[in-house]
Amino acid sequence: MRHTISLFLTLAAFWLFNSGHYSMLVMSLGLVSIVLVLIICHKMDVVDQESQPLYLTPQILGYFVWLIKEIIQANITVVKHIWLGKESISPTFKKIKISQKTDMGKVIYANSITLTPGTVAIDLVDDEIIVHALLYKDFESLEAGEMDRRVSLLER
Amino acid sequence: MEFFIIISSGLCLLIGSFLCVSGGIGIIRFPDFYTRMHAVGITDTLGAGLILIGLMLLSTDLLVFAKLVMILLLTLLIGPTTSHVLAKAALHNGLAPKLNQDALDHNSLDQTGNEETNSSNP
Numbered sequence: 001m002r003h004t005i006s007l008f009l010t011l012a013a014f015w016l017f018n019s020g021h022y023s024m025l026v027m028s029l030g031l032v033s034i035v036l037v038l039i040i041c042h043k044m045d046v047v048d049q050e051s052q053p054l055y056l057t058p059q060i061l062g063y064f065v066w067l068i069k070e071i072i073q074a075n076i077t078v079v080k081h082i083w084l085g086k087e088s089i090s091p092t093f094k095k096i097k098i099s100q101k102t103d104m105g106k107v108i109y110a111n112s113i114t115l116t117p118g119t120v121a122i123d124l125v126d127d128e129i130i131v132h133a134l135l136y137k138d139f140e141s142l143e144a145g146e147m148d149r150r151v152s153l154l155e156r
Numbered sequence: 157m158e159f160f161i162i163i164s165s166g167l168c169l170l171i172g173s174f175l176c177v178s179g180g181i182g183i184i185r186f187p188d189f190y191t192r193m194h195a196v197g198i199t200d201t202l203g204a205g206l207i208l209i210g211l212m213l214l215s216t217d218l219l220v221f222a223k224l225v226m227i228l229l230l231t232l233l234i235g236p237t238t239s240h241v242l243a244k245a246a247l248h249n250g251l252a253p254k255l256n257q258d259a260l261d262h263n264s265l266d267q268t269g270n271e272e273t274n275s276s277n278p
Contacts (some may be wrong), residue, residue: 016227017219017223017226018223018226020219026259031177038222059159062214071201073201075175075198075202078182078194078195078197078198079175079198082178082179082182082185082186082195082198083178083181083187086185086187086191087185089186089191089254090253091187091191091254091255092186093190093253093255110240111237113273114197114235114236114237114239114240114271115197115201115232115235115236117195117198117200117201117255118193118194118197118199119194119204120190120193120194120197120239120240120243121240121246122240122243122244122247123247130247132190132193132243132253134191134194
């Protein structure tokens with residue numbers, strides 16, 4: 001029930017912000033389409049913990065702030081190496097261990113790695129991620145495990 | 157206040173454009189497929205992000221602002237997903253990455269588990 005309400009609110013906000021027309025007719029058409037989408041989603045059985053990860057919401061904002069800081073730092077490093085040329089980079093390819101238990105945690109961690117410029121998560125097998133990095137020292141910061149720890153905190 | 161907003165928006169747009177151009181130059185300069193993908197990462201995240209933030213500062217309408225926020229969230233979700241899918245497809249079809257000789261040495265050291273020599277390297 002919680003997930004249905006959250007999906008309804010998300011869809012309603014999406015409709016209101018995208019339409020910009022607040023006449024009775026358009027609003028009721030919006031309501032009809034939202035209800036239709038909710039019915040279809042229930043038939044497809046996708047309204048659950050996985051599509052609406054409500055339990056993440058309180059902690060994820062802090063994680064986003066930290067991730068944005070990381071992204072800015074990584075951007076500066078990669079831009080520097082673009083202008084320095086290809087002699088300055090050391091492309092590396094390696095498996096790293098991850099400590100996340102849930103699928104959601106693994107996806108958040110792999111996506112965070114890819115979102116940070118300079119590292120791309122290529123494959124995820126059980127508890128290992130194959131990562132390609134632009135610089136060898138990117139692995140040292142990944143293996144130091146601060147991102148891993150922060151994502152694991154989100155899982156609880 | 158108006159002046160301050162215009163200046164900061166212009167600054168965001170300028171830095172964003174610079175990052176997008178850098179990403180494009182990176183695509184040309186880097187040696188192989190996988191490294192080029194890292195250059196695209198810049199255009200994906202901070203380049204597009206800063207341009208959108210610059211436009212958000214200029215928008216007077218709540219609706220325009222909300223749509224820009226939606227575009228930003230979509231870019232941040234789609235960017236890593238497409239990068240990952242591209243890289244995975246390339247790897248599974250047997251495109252070998254060009255690796256740095258230094259990095260290869262590091263890798264072989266890691267596999268033998270020789271911690272001492274590994275930590276002595278910068």
